[in-house]
Amino acid sequence: MEPDILELERFLPYRLYRLADTVSREFSRIYKERHGLTRPEWRTLSGLGERGTMTATELGEQSAMHKTKVxxxxxxxxxxxxxxxxxxxxxxxxxxxxxTKTGLATYREMVPLAKAFEGELLARLSDEERVxxxxxxxxxxxxxERK
Amino acid sequence: MEPDILELERFLPYRLYRLADTVSREFSRIYKERHGLTRPEWRTLSGLGERGTMTATELGEQSAMHKTKVxxxxxxxxxxxxxxxxxxxxxxxxxxxxxTKTGLATYREMVPLAKAFEGELLARLSDEERVxxxxxxxxxxxxxERK
DNA sequence: TTTCGATGGTTACAAATGAAACCAGTTTGG
DNA sequence: CCAAACTGGTTTCATTTGTAACCATCGAAA
Incomplete structure (x- = not known):
């Protein structure tokens, strides 16, 4: 464990990023292949499906997107x-x-897929690991947050 | 807990992504402001600093980057x-x-900063949370991996 | 009221990215 | 030996992204 060396494999920011990237990439196949959506589009659909009605600003806050993405x-x-x-x-x-009705229908179609994806991912962990x-x-x- | 609603706030892929994005964004200030590096450039520097010598392909594997980024x-x-x-x-x-010597010097300058960043982040957690x-x-x- | 600083949202432009085509050079199988 | 398949790495092109400038509109204060 050299003090002047950084082990990327153990560096939390790197590990988090790689993990999120992998997971997100796999999950994105679901909405990309089925409907050709980008991530911001999926989040918008998902946010509005969940909350019903929002302004663009609220949407950006709820789904952590920059206003231009929104x-x-x-x-x-x-x-x-x-x-x-x-x-x-x-x-x-x-x-x-x-x-709209169509948008909502698509949302309703995606929800079980999203839940299944998360479920299958977590199913590969032990109980303690999930916790x-x-x-x-x-x-x-x-x-x-409180930073 | 409606069954046909997806709560983004509790959806692991979303949470992971947002977390990684926030952490990575903050950390990137360190190498961006100091040296105007992009993330792939930082990872390249970091990977070579750690391992000494690598081919582009190895570098891509070690730091999870697409070959074009490398x-x-x-x-x-x-x-x-x-x-x-x-x-x-x-x-x-x-x-x-x-x-090169210059590259290595920059790397050596960055390592403590990276470690400090990670340390400060983890310091805000309790022992159990860190674990x-x-x-x-x-x-x-x-x-x-084993998927 | 008029003015000036915030705020909601869009747009323009430059930089970063991913997919696919590409160019060596290398290996394999006939 | 030679063609075909493969591999390391670069380039091209279209798409996505971030930053900053921008255009309303609004609210507060003079």
């Missing part, structure tokens, strides 16, 4: 007629976004 | 004269990469 994802889903925008009564800068990853992730999330 | 990162570090290529004796397709994240990440890595 803007472009929303534009594309609108083009597909999977969502609609309704202008806010009081503030004309704001639009309320909601899924560990969930606990550890939550702890890091907390640490970063 | 190619471009190597080209840039070579341009800065932080690494050199030595043609292989037996196989003329292969080049052995190694850091949990390390254990959980290792478990998921294993699960994905």
């Amino acid at each position: 803007s472009r994802a929303v534009a594309e889903l609108e083009r597909r007629r999977w969502l609609t925008r309704t202008p806010d009564e009081n503030d004309r800068r704001v639009e309320h976004l909601a899924l 560990a990853i969930v606990r550890g992730v939550a702890a890091l999330e907390g640490a970063l | 190619s471009r990162a190597v080209a840039e570090l070579e341009r800065r004269r932080w690494l050199t290529r030595t043609p292989d004796e037996n196989d003329r397709r292969v080049e052995h990469l190694a850091l 949990a994240i390390v254990r959980g990440v290792a478990a998921l890595e294993g699960a994905l």
Whole structure:
């Protein structure tokens, strides 16, 4: 364990990134192959499916996306007629976004697939390992938030 | 807990990605601000600093990068004269990469910063939480490998 | 009210990325 | 020996991304 050497394999930021990248890449096949969605588009669909109605800003907060990603994802889903925008009564800068029937149908089709994916991933771990990853992730999330 | 709803906040692929993204973004400030490096460039520097000499293919495996990323990162570090290529004796397709004195000096400068970053992140967790994240990440890595 | 700083959201531009084609050079099988 | 398949690595092209500038609109303060 040389002090002046960094072992990438043990370096947490690297391991986290590689892990997330691998998982996300595999999962993305589900929405990419089936519907040609990008990740921001999937998150938009997912966020609106879950919450019903949100503004672009709220969507960005809920799904950790930069406003430009949100803007472009929303534009594309609108083009597909999977969502609609309704202008806010009081503030004309704001639009309320909601899924259309078609968008909602797609969302409903994806949810079980997403859950199955997560389930199969976790199924490969032991009970203690499952507890560990969930606990550890939550702890890091907390640490970063209150930073 | 509606069965036909996916809660993004609890969905492991999303949480992992967001976590890795946040951590990686913060860490990247260290090498971006100091030396204007991209992530692939940083990983190349780090990989060669750790191992001494590698081919581009080995580097890609060690640091989980697509070959095009490796190619471009190597080209840039070579341009800065932080690494050199030595043609292989037996196989003329292969080049052995190694850091120059300057490259190595930069690497040595970065190592303590990287370790400090990781240390400060982990320091915000309790002992059990630290164990949990390390254990959980290792478990998921294993699960994905043997898939 | 007018002005000025924030805020919601879009757009323009440059840089980073991924897929696939590509160019050696190398190995294998006939 | 030679063609075909393969491998290490680079390049091209289209897509995605991030930053910053931008265009409304809004709210607060003068």
